[in-house]
Amino acid sequence: MTNTINLTENEKNLLIEVANNQVEESYSYFLGEDVGTKSRAGTLSNLVQKGLVRDAFKGLDDAVQMYLITDIGREFLGLAEDFYNRG
Secondary structure, eight states, rough: OOOOOOOHHHHHHHHHHHHHEEEEEESSSGGGOOOSHHHHHHHHHHHHHSSSEEEETTTOOOOOOEEEHHHHHHHHHHHHHTTTOOO
16 A cells, blocks of 8 residues: 555655654654644654554644554555654
């Protein structure tokens, strides 16, 4: 499935940024406040719609967003299942 996903350069760069900020399976330093611009918010929304990124707090606390890479996103980037264990 991942080979049928097409990403813009901005989408790919943001997907990598989200992955680089994920430090545990269910914890990331990439928060909604880190999106910054409307353009990046649109790019992040595209990644969510494509199933590559998810908001871990969606439906739990809509005041805070914490974005995690999904298995589809991880596979798209060719990362190991425990890619966040960098230490």
